[in-house]
Amino acid sequence: MLAGGTYPAMMALGLLRPAPAHAFNLNGSGAGKHIIILGAGLAGMTCAYELNKLGYRCTIIEARQRAGGRCWSIRNGSTQTEIDKPTVTARFDEDQYFNAGPSRIPHNHELTLHYCKELGVPIQVYNNVNEGAYYFAEGKGPLSNKKIKVREVHNDIRGYMSEMLAKSIDHGGLDSALTKEDAEKVIEYLKAEGGLDVDKLYKASARRGYSEMYGAGDKPGKIGEPHKLADMIHSGLMDPDFYNVAEYTYELQMTMFQAVGGMDKISSALQKKVAPFLKMGAEVTDITNLPEGVKVLYKDATGKHELTADLCICTLPLPVLSNINHNFSGDVSRAIDYIGYIPTGKIGLQFKRRFWEEDEHLYGGITHTNNDLTQIFYPSYDYLGKKGILIGYYNFNEKAQKIGALGYADREKFALEKGRLIHPQYDKEFESSFSVSWHKTKYSLGGWAVYNTDTRKNQYPALLKPDKQVYFAGEHLTYLNAWMAGAFESARSAVAALHARVSGQRLQYPAQH
Amino acid sequence: MLAGGTYPAMMALGLLRPAPAHAFNLNGSGAGKHIIILGAGLAGMTCAYELNKLGYRCTIIEARQRAGGRCWSIRNGSTQTEIDKPTVTARFDEDQYFNAGPSRIPHNHELTLHYCKELGVPIQVYNNVNEGAYYFAEGKGPLSNKKIKVREVHNDIRGYMSEMLAKSIDHGGLDSALTKEDAEKVIEYLKAEGGLDVDKLYKASARRGYSEMYGAGDKPGKIGEPHKLADMIHSGLMDPDFYNVAEYTYELQMTMFQAVGGMDKISSALQKKVAPFLKMGAEVTDITNLPEGVKVLYKDATGKHELTADLCICTLPLPVLSNINHNFSGDVSRAIDYIGYIPTGKIGLQFKRRFWEEDEHLYGGITHTNNDLTQIFYPSYDYLGKKGILIGYYNFNEKAQKIGALGYADREKFALEKGRLIHPQYDKEFESSFSVSWHKTKYSLGGWAVYNTDTRKNQYPALLKPDKQVYFAGEHLTYLNAWMAGAFESARSAVAALHARVSGQRLQYPAQH
Incomplete structure (x- = not known):
């Protein structure tokens, strides 16, 4: 401390740099405490990663045979089983992929970029704005069915x-x-x-x-x-189909980023850090607050199991949690059941050549349309490359319900039929597709939490506090819904609250944040 | 040919794909003809590269000890001698660089992207639009000296x-x-x-x-x-200092690109192709049309030399050509002397850390100011990296004249003094600088050709035809002034015209283009 200086006064004078917003240095140790973390998405793995730094013993229970949750890049061999549908396997070229979940990182989402840096995940520009992409109004007015730059x-x-x-x-x-x-x-x-x-x-x-x-x-x-x-x-x-609003939105303004090689590079880097604590293929059936501690029942390929711990952080999406037995309070239970999730889907279409670049000089960015495709995303990587996967539709709500209700083959047929109105090259160049309908995807059951004024006011607060020994975390417990930053911010909030309780310290975070 | 089909009819039916706009397939051979090319910038090297494909024997005469002309990336060890100034050498870290000349490729400049692809130069997004950069109005009005997003x-x-x-x-x-x-x-x-x-x-x-x-x-x-x-x-x-116009401009609209690792990757890839025909350190003093053929005098470290050939393509910037002896027609001579070039300059500033990213969440893009800096460009590569070079000013005309008149040390002092108003971190983080003033740079003598209505109408046309055995090429002989695409398009036009004359064929290009 400089003689005579107070910290705020020195800050004001610019003598000290403020601690970077991403600093997360908690004091004290969690040694001897066992924490169960439900879900190995970004929120769950970040909780385990940060708790482990503090000396806690962690166990992550993950239903799927993969970690990452919605942070999922589809590559050759990726498999998906949607509800009431057979399992399908992606058949893409080895160097091809698309991000079925989050595909964009806003430059203002410091914590996402912080973890990319800390975990050594290189980033590149996601080219969200492209004046060379199209507006396509199907069947409407004098400019109907024309692709207009x-x-x-x-x-x-x-x-x-x-x-x-x-x-x-x-x-x-x-x-x-x-x-x-x-x-x-x-x-x-x-x-x-x-x-x-x-x-x-x-x-x-x-x-x-x-x-x-x-x-x-x-x-x-x-x-x-x-x-x-x-x-x-x-x-x-x-x-509204074509408003500039999309690219004016705070989160969608350039500069935007993506992880080089697929957004799952972030989840796989986290997975490496928490691999020793990670149980995969383990589906939670019951969460029970005990007088002290918490008990979790889960089943895996070998049968049913019981696990107890001091505390628990539950990062499961609410529609999934809603189907799990628990003894939470009425307020918490209602919040779990009432808060809505968006239906949303994407299809990746692999083409023999990047005709959008070669024929149309269209590099990344988004074509908007008024039909059920809603949007076509062109890949923001491997420019001038040979092949490419574009996202043939990315839709929400009613449109996503309608297309999500189709079988995989019919979704592909729909994407190709509508897509060829804009790009007739589809006919000749298409190779293979893979679609994900998030609201029909087991263990996700939705894209992300969507609040209205009522649920934000009446249900949301119930999940911000622990229900006895169980804390809640995930993008749904933030104002960063849909964004990876929500998972990271929420994980830190939960870890900070849990650690303050264990260490008997005043909560250092998020007050400090 | 399909039975009964005519080419245009089949095109109309979509049965044939049009030849890509970048196709440049000339028929016939240039074997036995010797062409002298003056200048190993992008235009000159492209001429040699394409003429060589057609069987011509080429000799490129380049005054500098490096090829690439204005396509120049400054790295550790780069040297520069401006007129009336001592030689300076760049002292940057080995992995750092900045593009002193062209730094952006518009997505509509097909030929530039074509050559990147043909020459195997990978590209990445140049993030020209960043809503997180600043406007900074020095000493003006209620928002004076505030950095405003x-x-x-x-x-x-x-x-x-x-x-x-x-x-x-x-x-x-x-x-x-x-x-x-x-x-x-x-x-x-x-x-x-x-x-x-x-x-x-x-x-x-x-x-x-x-x-x-x-x-x-x-x-x-x-x-x-x-x-x-x-x-x-x-x-x-x-x-106008802050109009959106810059990013609305056709050429500056996203998507924009740059060569990965420095724009000189394009010129060095071309250089590899033409290395056998390239004479460096050879300064042209005289260009003489003979009754048949052409004679060029040049001097190098070993003395004066004479070279004769069948034809010549002169890609020298006009202010340079203006100081060379020649026997061109009056119209050509006047055009060489009258057409204006822009004064412009840039300074690269290497910093110990990327404070614009770490402290200000500013990734790429441009800060605009009303002072003589005009613009600060943040690097669009190595995001989240350790060090970085930003372009501390990029100015034009009077502002460039004023700053270009300063010595190297005074330019650095100016860039730091004005820059720290926006980024006080300059004081602590600055490491080293390198400035280029193009109008004071020997063998360039300007940024690019700038036409007014008069010179475009009265002088420009004289240089579009050959003066006897001498053809002219370069960005100055296009409507693509300042852009690398100008060099490429012009090179092709000159090669096509020259080859049509040699082969006695109808001009296939640019009519076909």
């Missing part, structure tokens, strides 16, 4: 909106608090923003793309004709 | 503009051709686009970022207070 819609709309507003300001149509000088600045801005001409009219700009590309010699190029505003409206390109 | 400005402005336009449409302030139904759709769109509330007011949205990050448990997060529109105007954040 995102840049055309973005820049045409910017142009028309800027033109309208500039005119309105010009005509004194605004009773706003803008001074005359400020209004002039805004008009100058709108001319730049919209690509307007000297008369403040939008006549197209190079930003929307060229109908004839410029080049060497006498090729100045030719700028494409703008779409009519009314046409874009009537084809629904200004509807 | 790009996302705050983007989303606050979107909010206010959408609010104004929605109000104006509401009040019938537009005499536009919008029907009532269309106007309602536009208002719904503006509410989404701007993040407006139910009353169509902009009160901030999560997209602008959080003043308290959300997290696990009882941390819903707190959305930051929006900037006042008037404050943004008065601090110049709606001025």
Whole structure:
């Protein structure tokens, strides 16, 4: 400590750097305590990883024969058994994969990046924004069934909106608090923003793309004709299906990342750290709070087993936990049953060649459509490579229910039929598919927790406290729903609370965080 | 050929795929012809590479002791001698580099990507758009000297503009051709686009970022207070220094790429292909069209030399060519002297640690400022790595003239003094710098050709035709000025024209292209 300085005062003066937000240095030891962790997803494995650092003895119970939970990359040989469906095995080339679960890391999710760094998992840019991808309005309006480059819609709309507003300001149509000088600045801005001409009219700009590309010699190029505003409206390109909102969202703003080689590199790196404590193929049937300690029943290939411990952290998704016997309080039990999970599904389609790159100069990013495909994701890795897997649909809610209800073969048929409207190359280049419907996937039973105002207010708080010896963790116990960061943040919160209880210390985290 | 099918008819039916735009298959042989190529930049080496495929004998004359021209990555040991300055050597860590010349490949520049693929140069995303970078208005208005996240400005402005336009449409302030139904759709769109509330007011949205990050448990997060529109105007954040225009530009729209490991991987891959024909350290002094053939005088370490050949392709930048003796026509000579080149400069600053990532969660992208730095580029590679080189300024025209006039040490001092206003970490973490001022760099003498309406109309065409036996090529002979694609496209045009003359064939390219 510098003479005379207080910590906050020195912070304010910039004399000390604040501890990085990802610091997680708890004091005290957990030696002699045994903790059962239910679920070897990111939350469960992070709990075990951090508890082990503190000296706890851990046992992780995982129903599947693989760890990682929803952090799952599909590769050749990956298998999946959905409810009421036969087991299927992915048949992809050895170097190909797609992320069936989380595929993107926002740059603001510090804890995810922190664990990537700590675990030595290299990251690369996930190219979430690509002005060269398409909007495709099936069967709607004058622009129906045309693949329209995102840049055309973005820049045409910017142009028309800027033109309208500039005119309105010009005509004194605004009773706003803008001074005359400020209004002039805004008009100058709108001319730049919209690509307007000297008369403040939008006549197209190079930003929307060229109908004839410029080049060497006498090729100045030719700028494409703008779409009519009314046409874009009537084809629904200004509807929620196509709002820019997706890429404006805080979490979806560039820079975004992914783990190099598949997002499961994160879960497999964690798995290496916790392998000694990990029981796979062990399905929990009962969780019982004892007067002191906790008892867990599970079954595996060899039969039924009982395990007792001092404390437990349960990271099972709530729809799964809902089917397990327990003696939790009424509030906890209701929360488990009431909180909703999103139906969602993805299909990976392997193609013989990267026609989206070779023929269409489309590298990563997302095509949006108003049909049940919802989105097509192009791979953000192995650019200029030979083959590739694109995500042929990624849908939610009713659309995901509808497609998830189909058999694997019919999902593939659906993805190909709708997809070829956008990419006729599908017919010739398709090789094989693998689909995952998360709400039909055993041991997951949903994509992620979705709260409404009621459940966030009335059910959520019940799970933030331990029910006697059982703590709860997972993305569902955060405001980071759907994100891997939710698993990490929640794991740390649970570990901190548990450790504060064991060590009799004041809770150091998340207050400090 | 399918029975009864004509090629265009089959194309229309989709029975044939069009030849990829990058196909460059010329017929005939150049055997027995000798071509002198002046300059071993991308254009010159591409000419030699393609001519060699056709059987020509080539000699490339390059003044420098390195090939690549402006496609130059600075690494430990790179040396530079600017006009009137001593030679300096870069002192960076072995795994560190920055691209002093081109650092970005637009996804629409097919030929650049084609050569990356053909030459086996892997590419990765250049993260040109980063909402987590800053706008920094030095000494101007209420937001003066604050580093403001790009996302705050983007989303606050979107909010206010959408609010104004929605109000104006509401009040019938537009005499536009919008029907009532269309106007309602536009208002719904503006509410989404701007993040407006139910009353169509902009009160901030999560997209602008959080003043308290959300997290696990009882941390819903707190959305930051929006900037006042008037404050943004008065601090110049709606001025051209900060316009979104940069990232809207066709060439700067995501997806953008870079060569993995430095952009010079492209030039060094080309260099390998043409090494047998490459004379380095050979400075051209005279280019003379003979009645038949061409004669080039050059000097190297061993003295003066004369070289004759059938034809010549001159890729030298025009300010360099302007100082070489020649017997070109008056039109060509005037074009060489009149066409302008941009003054531009960059400085690479190596830091002990990637504080922009570790402390500020800023991964790649660009900070914009109104001062002479103009821009700071954060590296789009080796994310989460230990050290890094950022580009401390990248400026143009007057700003580049002013900073380029300084000595190397004073440029470093300038970059550090202005940079620490944004990143106080500069003081503690800086290790070493290397600056390049292209207009003061021998054998370049400018960043790239810049045309105005007059020079494009009156001088440019003179250089598109050969002057007797001498053809001209380079980014300056395209509408792709400043881009590597200009060098590639122009090289192909020159090769095609030259080969059509030699082989007596109709010009196959660029007509076919």
